[in-house]
Amino acid sequence: MTQTPFSTSVPHLAVGLSNIWKSFPGVIANAGVELRVESGTIHALLGEKGAGKSTLMNVLAGVYRPDQGDLKIHGHSHQFRNPSDALAAGIGMVHQEFRLIPSFSVAENVVLGSASSVLRTRQVQSEVSEIAERFGLKVDPSQPLWQLSMGERQKVEILKILWRDAQVLILDEPTTVLTPSEVDELGEILRKMADDGRSIIFISHKLHEVSGICDEATVLRQGKTVASSLSMESTDQSELAQLMVGTSASVATRPEPVTPGPPLLELRGLTALGDRGLEAFSNLTFQVNSAEIVGIAGVAGNGQRELADVIAGLRPSTAGSLLMGGAEITSASPQLRFKSGLAYIPADRLGVGLAPRLSITDNAILRVYRQQRRGPFILAERALSYCKDIVNRFGVRSGDLDGPIAALSGGNLQRLLVGRELDGQPSVVVASQPTRGLDVQGVKAIQELLIEQRNSGAAVIMISEDLDELLAIADRLLVMEGGVIRGEFDPRTASRHEVGMAMLSDGQVASQA
Amino acid sequence: MRRPRLSLREQPLPGGQPLAFAIGLLIALIVGTLLLLGAGHEPLKIYSRMFEASLGDPDAWAVTINRAIPLGLAGLAVAVAGSMGLWNIGAEGQIMAGAIAAAWVARIGDDWPSVVLITMMLIAALGGGGVLAIGPALARAKLGVNEIITTLMLNEVAIRLVQWLIHGPWKDPDSYNFPLAPMLPDQARLPTVFSRAHFGLFIAAAVIIMASVAVRYTAWGYELRIAGSSEATARYSGISLSKKILTVLVLSGAIAGLAGGVELTGTADRLTETLSNGFGFAGIIVAALALMRPSGVAVVALLFGAVQIGGQSIQTLGVSSSVSTILQAFVLFGAIGAGVFSRYRVLLDGESQSASKEVKQ
Incomplete structure (x- = not known):
């Protein structure tokens, strides 16, 4: 671990991500994202689906390794190889899909995956009760998990992270599984954790929920930061909404008004x-x-x-x-x-409209192959000429029409x-x-x-x-x-x-x- | 510091699979050399023996082909299901079910003309394998029950059924109380084509060609490939998934059953509890190496048959049978490993994919 010379100048900065790049085949999910989260605050990470929020947080939590970029936790640079590296640096994430075992008790789920080889159930239970008490997470540590509601399970996920003493908690779309009253309760819990000096990153695409809970917001759009650390108090909600949905560079000219038919x-x-x-x-x-x-x-x-x-x-x-x-x-x-x-x-x-592993021709005939049969066979020449017709008329730039569809650009x-x-x-x-x-x-x-x-x-x-x-x-x-x-x-x-x-x-x- | 890391290619390397198989063989050769040297053998002598015994002369080819026939048919069974993304792990049991059905026809039709008898035996074998697959197929199509588990469990049922038959109702009265089924009548034996290679060669080749054509060129196969690529796309275009699952799994079982029937009439004297000989499980490997393409199964089955026969032959040179099994395992390990790596490229830290044809701008 190396300490950068400038780190002490911002001692209260819990997380500093700068110029993060991460690409997947065919998609650049993060293109130079910036994120700064201060200690003791609840920070909303806003953006539409596919804006790169989850990718960025998976980079921070050590699940993905960025292609490029700098990651500082409390002023120290880190390169996480896996989620345990991130946890060791004090970063824990509650994913959208919970990673809990229904037949285990709450306490057993909390310690799941930690290094200790002997399970001291009593001790863990009292530790878990103590943390739960402190932050108002009302769950019984001895209760088996399958008896809990989704909201309670989420508390178990949060307890898992707190028990490992994480200073930065990432919650990925935490409200999707909650009822409105549970959302309010979550807000109170998060506030207590922030008052304790921890930082919370709250991923969401629902503006009205974060406005009551969060202190600051960063907005991502199409893999880039479009607004960084805006104060929630002084920012208008509709302004945030517009930042999220964005503006397009070019659109077709407005069609002439016509009288609609039946x-x-x-x-x-x-x-x-x-x-x-x-x-x-x-x-x-x-x-x-x-x-x-x-x-x-x-x-x-x-x-x-x-x-x-x-x-x-x-x-x-x-x-x-x-x-x-x-x-x-x-x-x-x-x-x-x-x-x-x-x-x-x-x-x-690619996945509903098109079949990714099949050829361009095979995909082109999806709606008409039933009419291109002779006996049980699909007539290859007719399929190919149909495909050529579509490709020419709609300006599809493609190489080999028998090549895989996934080779085409978006x-x-x-x-x-x-x-x-x-x-x-x-x-x-x-x-x-x-x-x-x-x-x-x-x-x-x-x-x-x-x-x-x-x-x-x-x-x-x-x-x-x-x-x-x-x-x-x-x-x-x-x-x-x-x-x-x-x-x-x-x-x-x-x-x-x-x-x-x-x-x-x-x-x-x-x-x- | 720039660390190398792996990154998924958008498309597999062209020609990656034959290359992967070659690399697999190479890895097996290297590991095998070390292994044989360690055990005090002369690797070159062993390898030349393996080659001679499997591909050295027409007789050796015949032995290899006879091994490749059930491997190819079992591999085809797995690959047909695999074209739709289904896993038939039950080929081993379906082979047995096919053999039982064929043996039953041989019992009731021992005075029929040979062509009729063998034809009926093979049709029965198709039916036997198909029947064993109906349960898992229905459960998967109607209730979404994982076919891997159900087909796997039925293997045990089919093997126990054979054991019961040859210890009980079908025990040969002339076997001096040994648990043996009676010998097949002579007219129930497939003729040979050359040396000891039997007529099953043509049956297997025909079935593999038919299945490859069906999957590649018919509307039925097209729907199969759509569903195998993406279930959502299949639903989108109005393909009935449950009907498809049902027919494909039953067909897969029938092809495996045919492997059992061909094996019975081609090489076995009688129904035995070792008739399936692991072909059903090896078929999974054959299909995987053929990338679940029915057209690739024949070549892979032939190569795999040669490796098996070669491996067995060196036992007469005092090499333990486990060594040959280890060699086989390394061929697979290397081929599958190389196959996986052919889908990746190595990047250095900081370097990024040239995926940005369409930057999400």
């Missing part, structure tokens, strides 16, 4: 559950007309992904009905929906996917995050394709976290928050500020409750 897609009281079995959205009622782009705005994780899945038929709805061109399709199969003219561009391109992947979906002249297009992660030309190309669909009479739903994009090309804007529509705007007249406030409205309701 409704092609109608939602009537549609309700569905999320992955955890909680309601992702409820009682949604709206319609999308012919020759209209309806933008769905909102911070990620407010039901948009589930909404797209339900419309595409990949997730069942629990109540309400869905109509396409006047016909009920609430329980139709994805294939039937496609046949009746629904195109779906999923947010997860923009070309998306052109192929969008081209394939739009090829059959759909009447309804659902596009989920269609421009996320693309370069400038890619964004423009995809936006223009969607506008072209609208101009030729399709009903387009565009879900995006990029507010500027929606304001620029949508004909109508719906803001989704907490699984409901919080407002409807005319993008030609609405201001970013107004829409930004609608994205937060639940926060104000919750804080009053």
